Amino acid sequence: MRVNKLSALVAMALSTTVLTGCDFYDEPPGNPGTDPGKPPVITPPDQADFVASSEAELIAAINDAEAGQYIGLNTEGDFANVGHIIIDKAITLISTNADGDIDDPADAGTTELAQAVFSGAVCIDIPTAAAETLRGGEQARISNIRFENITMDSCGSDDSSNSIINIGKVGKDKTSVILDHLTFDGNSFNESTGDSDAWIYSRGLVDISNSSFTNKSESAQSMLYLNCGSSASRGGSNSDPRGSIMTGNVFAMAAANGSSSTKAATIGVPSNFGQDNKNCAATFTENTFTNFAALISENADPSTALYDVFGDTTEADNTLEDGGTDPGQPGDVDHTVTNVTELQDAVANAAAGDVIGLTTDGTFADVGLLTLSKAVKLLSVDAEGNITDPMTTQATLSGAVCVYVPSDSVEDLKGSNQVIISNLAFSDITIDECGTADTQNAIINIGKVGKDKTPVELEYLTFNGEGFQETTGDSDAWVYSRGLVDISDSVFEGKSADAKNIVYLNCGSSASRGGNNEDPRGSMLTGNTFGLAADNTAGTTKVATIGVPSNLGQDNKNCEATFNANTVKNFAELTSETDDISTALYDVFGDTEAKDNILDDDGGTDPDPTYPENVEAVNAAIQAATAGETITLGAAYDYSAGVITIDRAIKLVGAEGAKISGSACIDVLDGAAGAEISNLSFTNDQIVKCGTTGDAREAVINVQKVGETDQPILLKDLSFDATGITSQDQIENKGAWIRSYGFINLTGSEFIGQSRNLQNDLVKLTCSSSKGRMGTLIDGNTFSITGDGTKETAAVKIGDSSGGAIKDADNENTCAVTVSNNTFNDYSQQEVNNVGTEGLRDAAIFGRLPAESTNVFTDNNYVTNP
Structure with missing residues (x-):
């Protein structure tokens, strides 16, 4: 769950107060920024130390400048195609007139300030190699500059990214890179479209304030991407983190965003989810988001501004385009149901995108066949229809239950249209044939869906197998999928050693690889717990069979699956390419990524991968x-x-x-x-x-x-x-x-x-x-x-x-x-x-x-x- 509580804001206030009490600046920093969620405000001098009017003059000024000095970019200068600019010391780039006079950007609210303009091929790089220089209050700053007609490409000499501003692993002593009063007009940007490409990419600590990011194209990716794999992104401390702060900015799409891929900010690396010390602890306050339908989600939901991968972002007082302030709560529930009949009716009558809430005190025994052929979301709600916290209070399905996502819905369930099943419990289930086509003995049976790399999402689910009546076929499973499925933060426990799989991935269809054999994206199982009721010694039971054994050796039948940061109990080994006794994963094609998993109850983790050294x-x-x-x-x-x-x-x-x-x-x-x-x-x-x-x-x-x-x-x-x-x-x-x-x-x-x-x-x-x-x-x-x-x-x-x-x-x-x-x-x-x-x-x-x-x-x- 994301943090959005008074206690978090108070903690941020205290943290900022401590920071600003240190001797971080040669001159008093002006407003110390003790308000929660706001970085310190640094008042510039009246005059720049250097004035540049061209690329050559700018590079020379950066080379000659000493820590604490200001480099003025003449607003009448030419800064087209300046290429790779490295800032590896505590200097400030800021707009000035030809004489080097600086107007304080903080006055922009009352006075329209002229801005120097970067255009064409531009890369501003704050490299990881500067980590020891940019600490203890020695801050790099970019202020009051405009970016237009940009051609994005690989940026950075180390830890590169496709971006305009690339910030490396800097941020020790909670010393951020400061970006303020910048203007990005994406109207004529030539952007790259990789998953992590962004106008600003940061592996370190960055504070962005009072800046404008507008006319973002839906065909590209994030405006801001925070890669928090390094402790530098948390101020150099994992035990006392201080994440990046974004405040007072405008993030605007060129038109209403219907894409799941385009975000104002991706906060954390999705593939790092579930790993320790990879979260961002970021703060977003008083920002405005235009042409987004929702503010924040822990999934790459369509038209959501902030993709909060680890769910630990503090956000408050942010405004969506309709002028309302987002409360930081999940979206409305379209249908609240209390029994099987109401549930069946809601599913039959729901429109794509509807949320169906199952009340935690409702009765959902013997639901039978529940066909999800539209992009709906099932989750738990309380008696008043309020969405409950994941893994705390859950509605429970029992008896004869078959949740079925049919293959013939493949064209409806792609792009921004996604089936999501969240925060439900399954208890005392009788497993039988599930589905009307591509049938399978399963509780959840997912057909050949997954085009455009759009998975069915299963999250925060609880399966208690102690009262299950199971079939024992080789491919029988609690969750069976012929398509693309992501399973996260769920608990599968009490599995009988007499039955077969908890999860079975049948990857005979390209849908299981995101609809693309040339550029596959397989199913992801992340942050789950899988447990047998007792030690597995029979060899018949698996956490997951990944691939169909009879398909081994055939082209385009492999899974390309990811199995990371899961806990596996009562198995002797994690993975094998054969059906070994007491092995959790039967990785038929041997192409599964499996790392950071905890095996059994000994607290051990998979060893780090070994690589050839030369x-x-x-x-x-x-x-x-x-x-x-x-x-x-x-x-x-x-x-x-x-x-x-x-x-x-x-x-x-x-x-x-x-x-x-x-x-x-x-x-x-x-x-x-x-x-x-x-x-x-x-x-x-x-x-x-x-x-x-x-x-x-x-x-x-x-x-x-x-x-x-x-x-x-x-x-x-x-x-x-x-x-x-x-x-x-x-x-x-x-x-x-x-x-x-x-x-x-x-x-x-x-x-x-x-x-x-x-x-x-x-x-x-x-x-x-x-x-x-x-x-x-x-x-x-x-x-x-x-x-x-x-x-x-x-x-x-x-x-x-x-x-x-x-x-x-x-x-x-x-x-x-x-x-x-x-x-x-x-x-x-x-x-x-x-x-x-x-x-x-x-x-x-x-x-x-x-x-x-x-x-x-x-x-x-x-x-x-x-």
Whole structure:
């Protein structure tokens, strides 16, 4: 539950009073901000120490400034495409006139102040490396500046994010980064759309006040994203946390928000839910939210302004667009029911989005078949219809009960339309066949629903199996799902060792992967308790069977499930890929993420994952692996030298922050058809010959003559940063970042920092082998180039060239490469077969054109930044 109580506000007031009593500022900070939920107010001097009117002057001023000094941005200056600005000391950026005169932004309520304007490609980065400098009251501040016509991209030198302002893990001694009186006009923003992309992204402590965030597009994600994985986000203290404060701001969508993905703020990382010391302890007071239907939710509910992942946000006196003040309570109940007949009638007559409240003193025995084919929410209410606190007082269903979400409702239950079953108890249940199609022996039977990654939500439920009458089939379960389901904060206890599963995930349908096999999002089980009535030694009973055993080995039948931060009682082991005795999870396909789970009653947790520590260890792991196994690289280890050799169809993936650097490279050999490389960052400062065979080539990823029908090498969700290469001497024989003689699919990846001053293709495809003509796909990637050089270079080069032109030859004319849905930033030429021999010679796509070859170029976006 979120915090919204007087005691919390008083605590915040006391905390702030203590802070402002410290010597945090060279000058008195003005209003000390002792009101609860408000940061200190710092009064600026009358005159800035530096005045900048251009990018060069701004960078020079930042370099020369000392802690405590003010840098004025001339309101008549030009700050378009300033690129990466690093603030790693306690300085203030603020608008001034040409003479450096500062108007106090606190006067904005009575006087309209002029603002300097950032536009185009802008990244303001307060890096994690500044954590020791920005503490003890030494604060970085950005004040009274406007952002418009922004092109968002990766921002930050470490702990990067797609954002405009990226704040690293700073905040020790409860010293926040201060953002105040800023204006963000998203009307012409070119935004990225990743789950955590945001106008402001913070891993540290940030106070945002009196700022305006307007015209946010529903097609993008959050205005503000708080990633609280570090104690810095809680002021450097987990035992005495002080979270970020947002007060007096305006958050406005361009139009009424109907999307579950777009938020004023995402507060906490959803995948961290249930983990200790990952919550935000944030405060939102006196903010205004426009074009949102609801203020705050602990789920990514449609049209909710604040996605409060951990439910610990303090909020008070915030105003929704209708002028009313949100009380911080759950939404209204549309139907209050006290018995089975009323419940059945309410479900039959409900409209999408309705909330149906089951009274805690009602009678719900032998409900029978309850078909939920519309986006309704079932939950517990008291006799007056008020929603009860989760896991405290619950309405109870008993006897013959079948809650059924049918497959034929798949088109209705997607996007912002979601079935939610919350805060109900199940006791003395008789389990029998459930459903009218895709039937199953279950209490809750979920069909093939889940398109647009829209799960059925089961939360705060209680199942007491001690009085259950259960069937004993292999796939029988309390909850059975053929679709996408998220189960959180629920208790499943008293399970008999004579029956089978508590949860069974049948992933034969793409709906179970969010409706997308290419970009899967599986079911999530988080923060639950699963317990047998006694020790399990028979081997027949599971917490969950994840995947259908008879489907093993078939494509697109795996679950991609997540099982994190759950407590499992009376099982000897957590997970196995076989039906082992006394193992909680039967992970049929071996692709379940399981971490931070507590096993049995000993208080122990799953051990931290182990990663190969260097390239040599990676190769040893590959040689010990069989096809289909996953090898994960860790963020803390050094993969900067040597060749990683992939000679079988394994998956090489990166944990968050894992990177290949230095001169290290990946060589993909014959026998590796179907292998995958994903979620890795490449920051090499050398490109060398990669491999030890005769087909070794100069590349960071060298794909040899590899690939079979329907088995390309999958390269996805990768990032390549070329800024570390500044000289042709760092590139052996004009090597490429990715060079392929085989069959590849490159998707969802990002390439930045390519230089026109170097001959260095990002992706080089050679079609001399039949493997290279099998239909390579380059789709959904982003490529960017900088500099003013005249070298022949390309984002994607297809075939060999001579004299600045792709050869008109059989190999080049039959490459069969599809380049689609990519974004190319600032390339001088778009789709060409000849870049010429002088002048600007860089191209987005350099290959034989579709009209003269088997290549296909479609739906690509060519952007020229001002």
